[in-house]
Amino acid sequence: MRIALGGIVHETNTYAVQSFGMTTMDSFDVRRGEAIATYAGTRTFMGGMLFAAEANDHDVVPVLHAFAQPSGTIDGEAYRTLRDDLVAGIAAAMPLDAVVLDTHGAGIAEGIDDLESDLGQSIREVIGFDVPLISTLDLHGAITQEMGDLYDLLLGVYEYPHVDMYERGIEAIEAVPNLVSGEWNPTTHVERLPLLLPTSSTTIAPAGDIRDRCLELERVEGVLRCAFFHGFPFTDIPAAGASVVVTTNADPALARAVAQQIAAEVWDRREEFRLESLTPEIAIRQAQRVIVERGGPVVINDTADNPGGGTPGDATHVLRALIEANPENSCFGYIFDPQVAEQAHDAGAGSTIEISLGGKHDDLHGSPLEITVYVKSTSDGRFVYTTPMLAGARANYGPMARLQMGGRGGIDILVGSARSQVFDAEVFSLHGIDVTRFDLVVLKSSQHFRAGFDELATEVITADSPGLTTLRVENFDHPRVDGPRWPIDPEAAWVAD
Template sequence: MKILIGQIAHETNTFSNVKTDEESFKLWGWDVGEAVISKNRKVRNYVGGMIDRAEQLGIEVIPTFSTFAYPAGVITSLAYEALKEELIGAITKATSYDAICLALHGAGVTESTEDLEGELLKEIRTVIGYEIPLVVTLDLHANVTQLMVQEADVLLGNNLYPHTDSYEIGKEAVNIAKTIIQKDLKPTMYLAKLPMIIPTSTTNLPPASEINARCSEWEENERIVDCTFYHGFPYTNIADIGVTVLVTTNDHPDLAKEAARDVSSYIWGIKDQFYQKKPSPKEGIAQALSYDGHPVVLNETSDNPGGGTPGDGTFLLRALIEEKVSNAAFGFMYDPEVVDIAFKAGIGSSVDVLLGGKTDDLHGEPIALKAYVKCLTDGRFIQSSPMGKGGKINLGRSVRLQCDGLDIIVCSVKSQTLDEQIFLLHGIDVKEYKIIAIKSSQHFRAGFEPNSSKIITVDSPGLSTLDFTTFDYTNLKTDVYPLKAVSQVATK
């Protein structure tokens, strides 16, 4: 038995002014052939799960092409064509295989299409036809479309946020592909769409945890292969946006429909639990300082690079400085210009810089700072978070600055902070600090909850703010809650 594997993944924030080009993908990996296997084997991601499970089952893996770019603005047409050329070209060249497993995202938008994944799968079908099983993993934040459902045999999404189950979902994709090949599974899917968008919501807590429990109850039925609650990706100005429930059965379409509609109705009934106002940076700092334990993690959800933001927003850092907070570490700010200045000055030097606020005007103005250069690094480490554990991370040249009791890490590559490794790389033990400030919405929880005494989410203007009224949604094809009042649930 032979299975082709590949990956193209991007979560597109169409409100960002930073377009995603081919170099954006190559920065994080543009792997062809055997490099796909060597880079991902034993790594806790989708592709790693596919590889490891196939090898456990004695299935021959035929690697094609694997890449992803960090979330940002729309993918350029040139980049999209290059992506298709690599993946579809590799599939076309393959001569003998029994199934294909792909790791996609589900929220990709290009200059030419609002549905990267659906259109990509459609083009792949023109090459392979409809006899070859095509099993696809998607991110929990996929805006799942009917075209994706039409072109894939099975779509599998994360159940957890943080996405600590990506590896397991990759393994499941191979298991399902095998059962289809052996004629033991005839998958039927039903997609229920809800006219609503929700803020980033961890599945560790209600209401998302309760919805997952409802899905799990349905999965106890042996005829149901998968029941997934997709949160959708709200930071995108497209027509097909929002929460969905996708149920896959073994040739029981009526059951798939019943389960999907039940879960979607349940979501609609508790929808208002998702919308909770979070404190401003200064309010969050006050809460942290009044709390007895340490460290307290302040996560700046409004400038979460994992949601396509610039990563150089200054609202939280400015508040820490203005409130004269000491014994705090900020990790990290994306600002290659400041990194360059620090490297030229050298360790032990004092530098005058304008930090952050360079990508746009939305995320705050640059901060005029006189700081001490404590250390310089290459920004490389091995990820320790349960999400993506074992992955090799390269944030480029990086620096630890010190200013009035604050430690500030600045990096040359944009990313959200998932675990303590970027701090350790710069000589910072997070357990010794009162406040740890980071840019992330929920993924950081997998790495930081075990090492923090309290987590406080702060919100301010930004491309991943929890306040959806600040975005100009011009392409919606129907009324969407909470932007507008919607009286009845849609499940088609």
């Protein structure tokens, strides 16, 4: 089979425009043609696609893959350039048996609220409806019926942390012969729920239970796919919210019935998705208690400043509370501050410097910390992930430094030059920090870190604060949504039609 591969991947946080402005072309890691093969051997969607294509001896045409860290709305011209390049590459590769894409589902460009539908439409104009079009997706996508109609298959991850991207990539390729032969004649129903859910790991209830129910119903005869998409609450578009996406083999009534069955369960359990919002001070006190009772390392995650959800990555609320509590033997990884990283590199290991750290991009994420630190070491910020979510993929956080503050055991603070959440302990190891020997490990992430830290942590405690990915989703106005949304609006109601 001759299959074109490509994708445009972006989770858009429309509120993040206040911190960094629009997402421009410079923010994208664009790989064209054979450069896409650099994803081979990584536990990513594209890694899975490349593996399955080779294993099944398909003739692959890699076209264009563009990924940017979650951030504000994409500049309209940047998106159109990427889209048109991808579509032109697909047109040039015709005739094709299928097109397989990697998209997110929560992409928004200036004037385009549903990037994935716009992209699907543009590709359909070239390939028509006889050539299968498949896309993998993130479970934080805002899925619309238009997407369901444009794509033959939408393969969202089931897990959060997204440890199954690689497997979904394999499935996308393995579905091609079934679609080409006509054995599968898919029809998709998208049941949207008026819910703006706070971050919800599938490692625990209720999201884990809902995932299990989806997998159970996927075994029903005729059901090809059943997935619950949590949606992305930090975005103000008409379709913002959660959804259940069910694909059956030519049975629209079954697709609708199964989707509504899951939707009813999600709706009934919506209160369970609300997590306790602990201030940084309380989270640190709780952690200290656990350390005394059961030992470390206790992991505190700074959920409100998760660059993986479009935040600046330089919030100081949690770090400030940590410095004030001054617990023994603690480390913080990491804060985005290229200026301080450069200052540390210029001064060099062994020097003591006065810095103004973080809090530099907006008013929401705290003010800079004026502190004196010892430069323990510096690095180039490059390493390879080991987390089951991204194993094999290369990280590059730019120039980094390990800074130390006084205190009895002292606090080790990592500073980096590129925005990212922390996925595993490798960024600490890079700077000589064995997290298992620390009592308290504080990091920026909402859930993905669990895949790399759950096994080594005595306990995980989530700290919340003002921030673009706070647990308090009701803090954000959503004037553009197409109806009431729970938990902001008590009138929000889901009714099966």
